[in-house]
Amino acid sequence: MTQIETFYEVMRKQGITRRSFMKYCALTASALGLGPAFVPKIAHAMETKPRTPVIWVSGLECTCCSESFIRGAHPLAKDVVLSMISLDYNHTLMASAGHAAEAALEETIQKYKGNYILAVEGNPPLNEDGMFCIVGGKPFVEQLKHAAKDAKAIISWGACASYGCVQAAHPNPTRATPVHKVITDKPIIKVPGCPPIAEVMTGVITYMLTFDRLPELDRQGRPAMFYGQRIHDKCYRRPHFDAGQFVEHWDDDNARKGYCLYKMGCKGPTTYNACSTVRWNEGTSFPIQSGHGCIGCSEDGFWDQGSFYDRVTNLNVFGIEANADKLGMGAAGAVGGAIAVHAAVSALKRAQKKQEKVEG
Amino acid sequence: MTDLHPPHLKAFEASVLTGDATAEDLETLKKQSSVYVYEAPVRVWHWVNALVITVLVVTGYLIGKPLPSMQIAEATHQFVMGYIRFAHFAAGMILTVGFFGRIYWAFVGNTHARQMFTLPVTNRRWWYELIYELRWYMFMVKEPKKYVGHNPMAHAAMFFFMTLGISFMMITGWALYAEGAGQGSLPDTAMGWLLGWIGNSQILHMLHRFGMWSIVIFVLIHVYAALREDIMSRQSTVSTMLSGHRTFKDDRPD
Numbered sequence: 001m002t003q004i005e006t007f008y009e010v011m012r013k014q015g016i017t018r019r020s021f022m023k024y025c026a027l028t029a030s031a032l033g034l035g036p037a038f039v040p041k042i043a044h045a046m047e048t049k050p051r052t053p054v055i056w057v058s059g060l061e062c063t064c065c066s067e068s069f070i071r072g073a074h075p076l077a078k079d080v081v082l083s084m085i086s087l088d089y090n091h092t093l094m095a096s097a098g099h100a101a102e103a104a105l106e107e108t109i110q111k112y113k114g115n116y117i118l119a120v121e122g123n124p125p126l127n128e129d130g131m132f133c134i135v136g137g138k139p140f141v142e143q144l145k146h147a148a149k150d151a152k153a154i155i156s157w158g159a160c161a162s163y164g165c166v167q168a169a170h171p172n173p174t175r176a177t178p179v180h181k182v183i184t185d186k187p188i189i190k191v192p193g194c195p196p197i198a199e200v201m202t203g204v205i206t207y208m209l210t211f212d213r214l215p216e217l218d219r220q221g222r223p224a225m226f227y228g229q230r231i232h233d234k235c236y237r238r239p240h241f242d243a244g245q246f247v248e249h250w251d252d253d254n255a256r257k258g259y260c261l262y263k264m265g266c267k268g269p270t271t272y273n274a275c276s277t278v279r280w281n282e283g284t285s286f287p288i289q290s291g292h293g294c295i296g297c298s299e300d301g302f303w304d305q306g307s308f309y310d311r312v313t314n315l316n317v318f319g320i321e322a323n324a325d326k327l328g329m330g331a332a333g334a335v336g337g338a339i340a341v342h343a344a345v346s347a348l349k350r351a352q353k354k355q356e357k358v359e360g
Numbered sequence: 361m362t363d364l365h366p367p368h369l370k371a372f373e374a375s376v377l378t379g380d381a382t383a384e385d386l387e388t389l390k391k392q393s394s395v396y397v398y399e400a401p402v403r404v405w406h407w408v409n410a411l412v413i414t415v416l417v418v419t420g421y422l423i424g425k426p427l428p429s430m431q432i433a434e435a436t437h438q439f440v441m442g443y444i445r446f447a448h449f450a451a452g453m454i455l456t457v458g459f460f461g462r463i464y465w466a467f468v469g470n471t472h473a474r475q476m477f478t479l480p481v482t483n484r485r486w487w488y489e490l491i492y493e494l495r496w497y498m499f500m501v502k503e504p505k506k507y508v509g510h511n512p513m514a515h516a517a518m519f520f521f522m523t524l525g526i527s528f529m530m531i532t533g534w535a536l537y538a539e540g541a542g543q544g545s546l547p548d549t550a551m552g553w554l555l556g557w558i559g560n561s562q563i564l565h566m567l568h569r570f571g572m573w574s575i576v577i578f579v580l581i582h583v584y585a586a587l588r589e590d591i592m593s594r595q596s597t598v599s600t601m602l603s604g605h606r607t608f609k610d611d612r613p614d
C-alpha cells in the first residue's frame with residue numbers, strides 16, 4: 001500500500017502546479033457545497049492519501065455518461081479527476097484493447113483488492129444467462145459480479161446503472177436490471193441522469209476520493225447535495241408557474257416570452273436533479289432554458305411515464321395503459337348517466353305506487 | 361266545562377292546540393319518536409369535510425390541468441396557480457386534522473360514530489341485508505329496510521371510499537407535499553418514505569389523481585342516494601345529517 005502515490009503526487013506528475021491544486025481544492029469545496037474551512041482539509045487529504053483507483057466497466061449503455069464526464073465544465077477539475085482515476089480499464093478511454101485490456105482489469109482488481117471504487121456505466125441484462133451483453137467473450141453480468149466482489153464501493157453512473165433506462169423500458173425483453181438489484185452486498189451510490197451532469201459526476205467522485213466515504217445519500221441512494229431538490233424547485237421559470245402563465249402551444253407568444261412549460265409536459269415538478277442550478281455545457285443552458293420541458297431523465301423508469309409532452313400522463317399502473325382523467329371522467333360520466341336514469345325510473349315507480357294507492 | 365277532545369288524546373293536548381292535527385297524525389305521533397344518531401361533532405365534520413373535499417377536487421383538477429394562461433399583471437404580482445395550490449394545501453390540512461378528529465370521536469362518541477371505520481364482514485345478516493339493499497336499488501323489492509345508522513350499501517361505500525379513500529388521499533397527498541417541503545422537513549420525515557418506495561413522483565401524482573376520481577364518483581352516488589332515500593325510503597336522511605336525529609316514516613319493526 002505504501003508505494004501507492006498520493007493524489008497530490010499524481011497531480012504534480014501531470015504538471016499541475018501547487019497554485020492550480022489549491023484552486024482545484026477550493027473549486028471542489030464549493031461544488032460540494034462545503035464552506036471555505038474545508039479547502040485546507042481537502043488539500044491535506046489529497047496530499048497525504050494514497051490515490052484510490054477506479055475501475056470503470058460498461059454494460060448495456062450508450063456511452064453518454066463517459067461523454068458527459070470528459071466534458072467537465074472546469075478543465076482543471078476534469079484533468080485532475082481523470083488523472084486520479086485509474087484508466088487501466090475503461091472501454092472508451094483506455095489505450096489497450098482485447099486480451100491486454102482484460103489482463104489489465106484483472107491486475108487492477110488483484111493489486112487493489114478491497115480498495116478500489118467500481119464505476120458502472122450501463123446495466124446487465126439477465127435473460128438468456130446474460131447473453132444480450134457480452135464483454136471479453138463473457139456475459140457482462142459475470143464481469144460485473146467479479147469486479148464488484150473486491151470493490152470498496154460502487155458508483156452507478158446514469159439512468160441505466162441506477163434504474164435501467166431505455167433498455168429496461170416496458171416490456172424489457174432482455175431483462176436489463178439496475179446494478180443495485182444484482183449487487184446487494186456493497187455500498188452503492190446512484191448518480192442518475194441520461195447522462196448525469198459532468199460536474200455532478202466529478203463532484204461525486206472527488207468527494208469519495210478525498211473523504212474516503214460516500215456523500216450523504218437520499219432515500220433512493222442518490223447524493224443529496226445534487227439530487228435533493230426537483231428541477232421545478234429551482235427553475236427560473238417558476239414565477240410564471242406560480243402566476244399561472246404557461247406556454248400553450250410550441251412557438252406561441254407565451255413560448256417566446258419564456259413562460260412555464262408545465263402544460264407542454266415539463267417533468268420538472270417530478271424530477272430530482274441539479275440541471276436548473278448547475279446547468280449543462282459549462283453552465284451554458286439546460287433544456288428548459290432552451291424552451292423544451294424537462295423529460296425527467298434522472299427518474300426511475302422515466303421511459304414508462306407516458307408522453308414527454310403531457311402533464312397528466314398515461315400510466316401502466318393497472319396493467320393497462322390508463323390516463324387518470326380519461327378513465328376517471330369516463331367513469332364519472334357513466335355514473336352520472338346511470339344516476340339520471342335511476343332517478344327517472346325511481347320517479348316513475350313512485351308515481352305508479354301513488355296511482356295504485358289512489359285506485360286501490 | 362265540556363271536554364272537546366276524545367279522552368285518549370289527552371296526552372297530546374299541545375299538538376291538538378295547533379289545530380291542524382288529524383286524529384291519524386296524533387295516532388302516529390304517539391308511537392314514533394326519533395333516535396339521536398349523529399352527534400354534533402360528526403355533523404360538523406361531515407359538512408366541513410364535504411366543503412374541503414369539494415375544494416380539493418376542484419383545485420386538484422386544476423393543478424394537473426391548469427386554467428388558460430392569464431395576463432393580469434407581471435408574474436411577480438400574479439399568483440393564480442399559487443393561490444390554487446395554496447387552497448389545495450390548506451384544504452388538505454383541514455381534511456387531515458378533521459379526519460384525525462373524526463377518529464378521536466369514534467373512540468369517545470356514540471356507537472354510530474364507529475360504524476364508518478369497520479365492516480361487519482363476518483356477520484351473515486349484514487351480507488344478507490347488503491344484497492337486500494342492492495335489490496331495493498334495482499327495483500326488485502317494494503321497500504327498503506329501516507336503519508338507525510348507515511344502510512349496508514352506504515356503510516360499505518363509506519368504508520371503502522371515505523375511510524380508506526381519504527386515508528389514501530392523505531397519504532399520497534402528504535407524500536407529494538413532502539417533496540415541496542423538502543428533505544428533513546416534518547412532512548418528509550412522516551411521509552417521504554412513500555416516494556422512496558414508489559420511485560417516480562409522476563406515479564405518485566397519477567395515483568393521487570386516480571384517487572380524486574374515485575372520490576368524485578363516491579360524492580355523485582352519495583348525494584343522489586342521500587336525497588333519494590330522504591324521499592323514497594322509510595326514514596329521514598338529509599335532516600339526520602343536519603339535526604342528528606333519525607326519524608322513521610312507519611312503525612313496523614324491520
Ligand code: HEM
Nearest residue numbers: 416417420421423424452529530533534536537565569572
Ligand atoms: C380528497 C382529497 C384530495 C383530492 C381529491 C386531491 C386531488 C388532487 C389532484 C387531482 C391533484 C393533481 C395531481 C396531478 O395531476 O398532478 C393533487 C395534487 C396535490 N395534492 Fe391533493 N388531493 C386531496 C388531498 C390532498 C391532501 C390531504 C394533501 C396534503 C396536504 C394534498 C396535497 C397535494 C399536493 C402536494 C399536490 C401536488 C401539487 C403540485 O404538484 O403542484 N392533497 N391533489
Ligand code: HEM
Nearest residue numbers: 402410413414476509510511522579583586597598600601
Ligand atoms: C363532498 C361531499 C360529501 C362527502 C365527502 C360526504 C361524506 C360523508 C360521509 C363520510 C358520511 C358518513 C358520516 C359518518 O358516518 O360519520 C356521510 C353521511 C351522510 N351524508 Fe355526506 N358527504 C358529502 C356531501 C353530502 C351532501 C351534499 C349531502 C346532502 C344532500 C350529504 C348527506 C349525507 C347524509 C344524509 C349522511 C348520513 C347517511 C345516513 O343517514 O346514513 N352528504 N357523508
Ligand code: SF4
Nearest residue numbers: 232235260261266268
Ligand atoms: S418549466 Fe417546468 S420546471 Fe420550470 S417552473 Fe415550469 S413546470 Fe416547473
Ligand code: SF4
Nearest residue numbers: 273275294295296297
Ligand atoms: S432537465 Fe430533466 S430531462 Fe433534461 S437533463 Fe435535466 S433532468 Fe434530464
